Amino acid sequence: MSAASAFPGAAGTPPGRIASAARMLLRAAAIALLAFVIFGPLANLLLWAFAERWYFPGKIPQEFGLSFWGRVFEPRGGAVQSLVTSVWIALLTVAFCLAVAVPAGYALARLKLPWRAFILLLFLLPQAIPNLPIYVNIARMFYELRLNGTVVGVVLVHAAHGLVLAVWIASAAFAAVDVQLEEAARNLGAGPWRCFATVTLPLAAPGLIASAIFVFLESLDEFTGTYFVGVPDVTTLPLLMFNASMGGNYQIASITALLLLVPSIAFMLLVERFLKADVLAMVGR
Numbered sequence: 001m002s003a004a005s006a007f008p009g010a011a012g013t014p015p016g017r018i019a020s021a022a023r024m025l026l027r028a029a030a031i032a033l034l035a036f037v038i039f040g041p042l043a044n045l046l047l048w049a050f051a052e053r054w055y056f057p058g059k060i061p062q063e064f065g066l067s068f069w070g071r072v073f074e075p076r077g078g079a080v081q082s083l084v085t086s087v088w089i090a091l092l093t094v095a096f097c098l099a100v101a102v103p104a105g106y107a108l109a110r111l112k113l114p115w116r117a118f119i120l121l122l123f124l125l126p127q128a129i130p131n132l133p134i135y136v137n138i139a140r141m142f143y144e145l146r147l148n149g150t151v152v153g154v155v156l157v158h159a160a161h162g163l164v165l166a167v168w169i170a171s172a173a174f175a176a177v178d179v180q181l182e183e184a185a186r187n188l189g190a191g192p193w194r195c196f197a198t199v200t201l202p203l204a205a206p207g208l209i210a211s212a213i214f215v216f217l218e219s220l221d222e223f224t225g226t227y228f229v230g231v232p233d234v235t236t237l238p239l240l241m242f243n244a245s246m247g248g249n250y251q252i253a254s255i256t257a258l259l260l261l262v263p264s265i266a267f268m269l270l271v272e273r274f275l276k277a278d279v280l281a282m283v284g285r
Contacts, residue, residue, distance in 0.1 A: 223242060
């Protein structure tokens, strides 16, 4: 008996169907691998956050509980104070970045500035250069200026990276505002400042809010700059997480990481609402 007669469907299977099935298997494998890469570390984080005892070679914790959560939120645990400090620094960084980004973004979007593309590229320099040598030199300079170990010094370091997002997104937000609306307001008698305050700024507000959220999240999660400039007087939540992990206290480190993860997810959902496609299309233009 031949193989074709033993398996009647095998000989009649079109090559196109086999190729389609292979593509589906490859897609399923890629999705499974991506899910493992994304959710695997998160699952491990959750296990450590609720583990009371977890000894090698156990695949899962031997005992679950909430005692480490109580230790984190104790006054001597420092998590609440570190969280307050992190949020306060992030809010100050947002205020500083927006104070620079709003006029700079409007000028880049509306005024015919020479070297406009070069100016935008200048704001990208902090992202293009490795952070470590920059922070070492900033720490030396801030030490001479007596800004080491101060909130002001940490805010300035955070703002160096936050300005990249703030200026680029603000420029795109103002560029997405229809110029004819501004001209109509001017024709009706509105002055430049009133036109900006009542027409341009409200229409650009969703993009500006999105840029503020991005800056807030970047400041909230910043570690390296805070370590070189803020330690030992300024302790933020990322620094607390680092100290806990270096001390082998993975439960405390995981709980701290979850405290940072929750606002990040919440604010990213807000960004998806405020950052519209027309604003994204104007980024860098």
